[in-house]
Amino acid sequence: MKHIEPVSLTKRYINGLFVNWIISCGALALPILLSPFLSKQWLPMVVLGEVLFLISFMRANRMRNPPTCMRVVYMTSSVLIFSSILMIAFSLIHVKWLFGDMLEEFGMEAHRHLPYLTVLIICPILALSALWGVIAGGRSSFCLEMRSQYKFACDEGFVGQLLRGETIYQIRTLLYIGAFLSLVDWLYYYMAFINVNINTPDMLMFMIMPVAIFVLSVVYMAIRYYNIWGQYAAISPDFGKMQSTELRFLVIAEGMMLLNDDMESLSSGKPIDTPTVISLSNTNYIGDTEAGRRFEAMSGIKDFRLRYLYVSTSVAGASKVVHYAVFVDTIKAVEESKLKGKWYNALHISRMEKEGIVSPALGAEFRRIYTVTMAWKTYDYNGKRLYPIKNYKPTFRLKDFGEWNVDYDDPNWLNIAYNNEDRFMFRLRGLWRKYVRSIGC
Numbered sequence: 192m193k194h195i196e197p198v199s200l201t202k203r204y205i206n207g208l209f210v211n212w213i214i215s216c217g218a219l220a221l222p223i224l225l226s227p228f229l230s231k232q233w234l235p236m237v238v239l240g241e242v243l244f245l246i247s248f249m250r251a252n253r254m255r256n257p258p259t260c261m262r263v264v265y266m267t268s269s270v271l272i273f274s275s276i277l278m279i280a281f282s283l284i285h286v287k288w289l290f291g292d293m294l295e296e297f298g299m300e301a302h303r304h305l306p307y308l309t310v311l312i313i314c315p316i317l318a319l320s321a322l323w324g325v326i327a328g329g330r331s332s333f334c335l336e337m338r339s340q341y342k343f344a345c346d347e348g349f350v351g352q353l354l355r356g357e358t359i360y361q362i363r364t365l366l367y368i369g370a371f372l373s374l375v376d377w378l379y380y381y382m383a384f385i386n387v388n389i390n391t392p393d394m395l396m397f398m399i400m401p402v403a404i405f406v407l408s409v410v411y412m413a414i415r416y417y418n419i420w421g422q423y424a425a426i427s428p429d430f431g432k433m434q435s436t437e438l439r440f441l442v443i444a445e446g447m448m449l450l451n452d453d454m455e456s457l458s459s460g461k462p463i464d465t466p467t468v469i470s471l472s473n474t475n476y477i478g479d480t481e482a483g484r485r486f487e488a489m490s491g492i493k494d495f496r497l498r499y500l501y502v503s504t505s506v507a508g509a510s511k512v513v514h515y516a517v518f519v520d521t522i523k524a525v526e527e528s529k530l531k532g533k534w535y536n537a538l539h540i541s542r543m544e545k546e547g548i549v550s551p552a553l554g555a556e557f558r559r560i561y562t563v564t565m566a567w568k569t570y571d572y573n574g575k576r577l578y579p580i581k582n583y584k585p586t587f588r589l590k591d592f593g594e595w596n597v598d599y600d601d602p603n604w605l606n607i608a609y610n611n612e613d614r615f616m617f618r619l620r621g622l623w624r625k626y627v628r629s630i631g632c
Contacts, residue, residue: 200504201353201423207259208357209416213409215267215365218245219313220405222274223398226309227389234307235278242271260354262324263361270320274313281307308384310376310401318369324362353419364408372401436477437512440467440486441500441556444519446590447534450553463543464550466532467517482515491529495519496593501559501600514556518593537561537589560599561587566608567597574611582613 218241226234245268252258379396389397442449442465451463469485471477483497500514519525522534535543541561544554568585570576576583597604611617 202420204259204354205416205420205423208354208361209412211259211261211264212361212412214245214248215263215361216405216409218267218271219317220402222271222309222313223401226307227394227398231278231282231307234309235275235282238271238275238278242268242275245271260358262358263365266320266324266362266365270313270317273316273320274309277312277316278307278309308376308380308397310372310397311380314369314372314376314401316369318366318373321362321366321369325359325366328359357419361412368404368408372404376401435511436471438469438471438477438482438485439465439512439514439552439556440469441465441514441516442467442490442519442525442530443516443589443592444522444525444534446588447522447536448540448589449525449530449532450535450540450549452531452533462550462553463548464553466530477513479515482513486515486517489529490525492517492519492524494524498593499600500556503555512552514599516592537587559605560592562608563597563599563601563604564595566604566611567595570607570611572603572607574607574617576612 221241222234222238225237229237245264249261249264249268252261376396384393449466451461451466467486467489469489479497479499482499483495486495486497487493496518498516498518500516503512503514540549540557543549544557549557564587565585569578569583
């Protein structure tokens with residue numbers, strides 16, 4: 192992937208979130224708007240046509256450099272798939288030569304020619320799908336698999352937080368819309384609708400009001416993302432020319448990690464972090480050799496082993512951050528260098544991270560290292576257990592960090608950590624991903 196400046200990348204993702212919302216709302220509103228004018232036989236075909244369009248849109252997004260988050264579009268396509276299945280089932284029920292006697296027995300013959308009240312089908316499915324999405328949060332299988340394929344949202348920087356937070360916000364908004372319309376329209380259906388024809392109040396409740404709500408949501412999201420972009424530009428100093436590269440080194444010796452002294456950090460109000468951070472001017476690429484040379488100049492340590500971990504964006508979204516681990520044989524060698532700080536083991540760092548007294552960057556680094564390592568030690572690359580013991584949990588010691596032969600820049604391990612053989616319905620979800628989701632992604 193060619194290098195794209197963080198500011199341009201952030202703008203692209205914000206625009207992508209808004210475009211995805213427009214497409215999703217349009218795809219949901221169109222069948223509701225067309226329902227009075229199409230028969231029961233043709234409306235499911237229109238819905239399936241929308242599904243094909245969304246699949247094509249997701250495929251086109253996959254070819255972009257880089258792609259944007261498609262979770263809301265994928266959820267919309269799932270809602271339309273299940274809605275079309277229900278519509279086709281209802282159409283079959285109203286086939287007279289198949290269920291003629293049943294239609295007369297249950298009094299359904301009189302409204303056999305009425306069009307679908309599409310909002311009564313789509314909105315409950317939308318509410319249920321969105322509820323599941325809110326419960327799953329950022330650990331949904333779709334999010335994890337997209338992080339496995341693309342690295343744009345797997346870090347804890349501004350871009351990752353933006354995509355995760357706004358995607359959940361959009362899904363929660365669809366939950367509110369789906370639940371509200373389901374409740375109001377089903378109450379109206381039971382209390383006021385007469386299965387003879389569709390009059391003006393029926394049109395207002397079943398077609399005009401739902402479409403108007405989707406249109407208003409688009410206006411609301413337009414204002415929201417315009418303000419988000421404005422705030423991002425306002426809080427970023429030297430906006431548009433501040434792109435830089437930050438090198439972060441985690442110094443490890445004898446199973447311990449060198450960090451700032453906790454008492455000094457707490458007294459000064461600063462979070463605990465690694466003392467070895469180097470900020471560079473606008474740099475598209477820096478090799479391991481150059482990074483090692485800069486660490487040596489900063490620390491005065493000559494005998495060390497450098498290991499590249501991964502690349503992310505800064506919390507502010509303006510800088511590229513390259514993460515390294517530095518292994519030194521003895522603590523004494525570090526204490527005799529220019530570096531100052533205090534040594535912590537993995538348990539102590541984990542405790543401080545949970546207490547929120549470490550910097551966001553250090554917390555993200557430690558969580559990623561721990562998550563990837565535990566997944567690699569427990570499962571193979573496809574999520575199958577390496578050991579015949581369910582929920583087996585291996586050990587995690589910084590002393591072994593230098594020997595772990597795992598690629599921390601491969602986000603598939605983040606997927607495996609939450610989507611593996613020990614998870615409920617792992618194989619069934621695998622079939623869905625292989626034969627349904629893979630069509631669009």
